[in-house]
Every structure is written in structure tokens, then in C-alpha cells.
Amino acid sequence: VSSRDFLKLPIKDFIIPSEKVAHVQIGNNTEHALLVLTKTGYSSIPVLDMKFRMHGMVSVQQITDEILGLDRIEYERLDSIKVDDVMTRDFVKIHENDTFQRALDLLINHPYICVVDYDDMFLGILTRRVVMKQLKKQLYL
Amino acid sequence: VSSRDFLKLPIKDFIIPSEKVAHVQIGNNTEHALLVLTKTGYSSIPVLDMKFRMHGMVSVQQITDEILGLDRIEYERLDSIKVDDVMTRDFVKIHENDTFQRALDLLINHPYICVVDYDDMFLGILTRRVVMKQLKKQLYL
Numbered sequence A, B: 001v002s003s004r005d006f007l008k009l010p011i012k013d014f015i016i017p018s019e020k021v022a023h024v025q026i027g028n029n030t031e032h033a034l035l036v037l038t039k040t041g042y043s044s045i046p047v048l049d050m051k052f053r054m055h056g057m058v059s060v061q062q063i064t065d066e067i068l069g070l071d072r073i074e075y076e077r078l079d080s081i082k083v084d085d086v087m088t089r090d091f092v093k094i095h096e097n098d099t100f101q102r103a104l105d106l107l108i109n110h111p112y113i114c115v116v117d118y119d120d121m122f123l124g125i126l127t128r129r130v131v132m133k134q135l136k137k138q139l140y141l
């Protein structure tokens, strides 16, 4: 495949589907979110609602930053703060028919991007790891 | 540049030099490490000694995982645990004369890799972001 054709490929086949993506729900508190993040080992995950619509992305750093007091980490506040108040609302998103080139441009500055349909329904994520594997294949042949 | 030649390039010019890399020292406690990680916004950083020799890599997840008690996160234990006890000691490393191809192979599974000289002295890091920018350049021309 020429580089040109490769870059024009839709990202559809490279998406990690929603059922495999760890996430939390809006309304959950940051203590729950931190437990999910720590147990799954991910540093950032999507925030969805019960209809699987995307609302934001939340990271360990956003949560810890929120409870960093003047002289200690105020972890007792975690169960009273909602993810809604610390998450990133203006996150980067992509559609399943967007091209590999578009994905590559975005992944240069983001470890993963959320894939949504035209109703903002969460379909899955596209990660640097998956894209780099494809780039390697493309370059090694 | 042909793909073949590009992949054979040494990684030297793409290294983020040690003076620009956030890190902690062996012997530091995990409370200090968590503060550095939260303030710099990085999810994982190298652990060095005073001579800038590499000892390991420590992440927010390793620290939080360590203090996850049966019914709450035991933050008060952080100042009594050393980074030495939670860090990854068998981390991935690369030399400055290794090739781009070698770096790409490693970065598929690691967000960054530490660059050391033949005495295990820390020289800097190579990140997915830097490598993906180069891959993009290589493919778009």
C-alpha cells in the first residue's frame, strides 16, 4: 500500500470497541474514579452517561491536583467531589470514517482519542499503540 | 530519505536531554514523588541517583496501588514508603547510537524509553510523541 493510500484509510478497523474500554459515569465521585484508574492501570479514561454518550475524559493527575492542599494531599475530600468537576470537557474526538492521517495528526499530542458517531455516542478509542503498530508495518514493507 | 535509511538513523537527535526530564531520586519518599508527578503532570518519570545513574521508573499508578487499603486509600502511609520499593527496576533502556527502528519497536509497548550510555548514566528520554512526529514527516513526503 502506498503511503498516500495508507494515510487515507478509515480508522474503523483500528478502534478499540467501547465494550473493551474502561470508563466512569458522570455523577460518579472521584474516589470511585481513582479506584477504577488504579485498578485498570490506565492514567486517563472516558466519562460517559448511561446512554453511552461522551461527556469528558478524566485522569489521575486531574484528581490528585484537585485535592492537593497547602501542606498535604486532602484525600478525605475525594468522595465528595464529582468527576464532572475535574474532567476535561473539551476533549478531542474523531469519527469512524475519519482517515488514518487525521488520527495520526491528533495522536501526536494525545495518547488516545475518543471515537464517536454523529450523535456523540461513544464507539471506542484509538490509541497511539495501535497506530504505531500500523505505522511500523507500513514502513517495514 | 528512503524508509530503510530512515529506520537506520541513530536516535541521538531525537532525545529529550536529561536536564529537561522531570525525575526523582532513590531514597525519596512516595509523597514527594506523587507531588512531582502531579505538579509536572507526567504519569511516569525516571528514578535516578545523585550521579545521574538510572535506577528505575515510577508511576502514579504504582504509588496509588501501594496504598490501596481494604476500604480506603491510605494516603498517610506515603511519607514512609520509599520510591525504591514501588518503582520498576527492570525498565526498558536504549543507547544513543541505537536505531530509530529499535526505538519504534520498543515504543509500541512503552510511552517513553530511557536513554543511557554504556555506564548506565542517564542521558535523556525518547518519547512516542517525538517519534510519531518523525514518522508523520517520513510518511507525508
Ligand SMILES: Nc1ncnc2c1ncn2[C@@H]1O[C@@H]2COP(=O)(O)O[C@H]3[C@@H](O)[C@H](n4cnc5c(N)ncnc54)O[C@@H]3COP(=O)(O)O[C@H]2[C@H]1O
Binding pocket: A016, A020, A021, A022, A023, A040, A041, A042, A043, A044, A045, A046, A111, A112, A125, A127, A128, A129, A130, B043, B108, B109, B110, B111
Ligand atoms: N493494562 C495494560 N496492558 C498493556 N499495556 C498497557 C496497559 N496499561 C497501559 N499500557 C501501556 O502503557 C501505555 C500508556 O497507558 P496510559 O494508561 O498512560 O494511557 C492509555 C489510556 O489512557 C487509554 N487507554 C488505552 N486502553 C484503554 C482501555 N482499554 N480502556 C480505557 N482507556 C484506555 O489510552 C492511552 C494510550 O494507550 P496505549 O495502548 O497507546 O499505551 C499504553 C500501553 O502501551
Ligand SMILES: Nc1ncnc2c1ncn2[C@@H]1O[C@@H]2COP(=O)(O)O[C@H]3[C@@H](O)[C@H](n4cnc5c(N)ncnc54)O[C@@H]3COP(=O)(O)O[C@H]2[C@H]1O
Binding pocket: A043, A108, A109, A110, A111, B016, B020, B021, B022, B023, B040, B041, B042, B043, B044, B045, B046, B111, B112, B125, B127, B128, B129, B130
Ligand atoms: N506537560 C505537558 N505538556 C505537553 N504535553 C504533555 C504534557 N504532559 C503530558 N503531555 C502529553 O501527554 C502524553 C502522555 O504523557 P504521560 O505523562 O502519560 O507520559 C509521558 C511521561 O511519562 C514521559 N515524559 C515525557 N516528557 C517528560 C519529561 N520532560 N520529564 C519526564 N517524563 C516525561 O514520557 C511519556 C510520553 O510522553 P509523550 O510526550 O510521548 O506524550 C505525552 C504528551 O503528548
